[in-house]
Amino acid sequence: MARIGAIFNPYTHGPDEFRDAVLAAEREGVPELWIWEDCFRTSAFAAAAAALAWTERLRIGIGIAPMPLRNVAATAMEIATVERLFPGRLLPGVGHGVLPWMGQVGARAASPLTLMREYVPALQGLLAGEQVDTAGRYVTLESVRLDYPPESAPFVYAAAEGPKTLRLSGEVADGTVLDSGHTADEVRAAVAAVRGARAESGRAGRHDVVAYVVTAFGSDAEARAVADVGDKPDPERRAVWGEPAEVADRLRAFFDAGVDDAVLLPASRVDVREFAAGAGEVARLVGADGGD
Template identity: 35%
Template sequence: MDRSGSVGVMLPRDLAPSAVLPFARRADELGFDELWVVEDLGFRGGIGQAAAVLAATGRIRVGIGLLPVGARNAAFAAMEVATLAQLFPGRVDVGIGHGMPGWMRSVGEWPASPLTLLEEYLVAVTALVRGETVEPGRYVGLDGVRLEAACVPTDPPPVLAGVRGPRSLAVSGRVADGTILAEPTTPEYARAALARIDARRPHRLVGYNVAAVHADAAVAVEAVRAGLEWIGEPDWAPHVAPLPFGEEFAALRRECGSRSEFVRRLPEEWVRQLAVTGTPADARARLAELFAAGVDSAVLIPIGADPLRAAEELAAVL
């Protein structure tokens, strides 16, 4: 496998609190390059998790995915991010996104123009953590705000956009330091996204994928199905459209009455294309394909009843 790219692992959002720091420490010991924490409505906050796992580990890089733009004032979000970057220099990535529309509407924070808010927010946070002054926009109403010089990190963290729609990808290409693609990230989807991003400066591409490996490839493929349950829903259409079986995939989802039936009927070959799975050698080959397609960081989402054991099995790809 070409290790020109980084291999990370995701900290499951629903781990028992007593398991969070042991999982992070073990990911560090196993040699993963990155650990990504999740901020989903109703689960745990991304900034709090990131601070805890950074303090509990000594080497691994920690990414926050994703901070929704409607949840925090941009200035205060930048203060939190800058604090992490000062305390743990060179080890922090921050992902910012729209937030799932249903979630954000439920908390009263879905704007009339999500694209405008996203762009203004990305610009503001990026500028503030670099010590620059921010002026007011349509949504991000900061008036001459800047961080005090003593609080500006000497190594500002990359600010990435977690997006998938074509216009949001274009925003990311214009103003973000990178883009985070939700699972499933296939080589076809990565190339299609990069064409939409069309960045004019260095731009990092992070791709999430559900993953399971086992000495018996069939065991791994069956295990990983559980993580593919949602990908037939409408929000995931951009991931599937570039695939050679995209139309057949959509037809199968329409035919199935439930997500569980759909994921059970996915052909094995499709599962292999939609996940990082099989034997360790199979998984390494898939990662090499992702890196060749332009993915810089491949983040593996462990699947199974015992996430720590699943992460240890995934470490066979390193």
């Protein structure tokens, strides 16, 4: 079934506005609020724990936390702690990180693909309560097991954009996070690469695809949405806008392309409460439509 989420953007809103955004999302029935950890702004796991403590139903997605910044055992401990405190409400994701930023902190990986190939399976194993022993190029663990793994391990998402990373995410991760600014046709190709690689790897079970979609509600919605896409060709095909019913209708192209979860990225700076109201209505309309 198709799902809807919204994004708290750390570029247009500071941490002092986060609580208002979280409470608005809960109040307006937004199923998921996604955050990310860009250097050098806000911590993903601290923000996720706070948001979950303030709410009862809202799920928090982390899309993403950079793998090079944390030892995989530390990431597993963060996720496991939050998951045990708030079962079933965390959607944790990891990614390469922006390479220049990783260089600034002395954590840039010469081969981000190798890092992901080692890191994600180790993280999944730890969250499953397994003892993990591995000696890779970037991930080395010797008899490491969490004392308090989650009762049920959450999906581990990986951010992916290029063809090699898309395929690798399909092979090793439980879900993939696709960045905004893509047409539905481009998303369809990405989904095919992810799911094709998963099938070739022999992994069973579903792979959850999350796509960020630039979204604008209210006055001048089209102009704001198109401007947010930037100078890419056919910008009107890379965003959605209008009243909630129009947004829900335009999102159908992304769901038809194979997306499981369309996460609405506010175009420009907006009132977080107004955006949550629009996103909540879109979620109700998509749910009522059946999402297929």
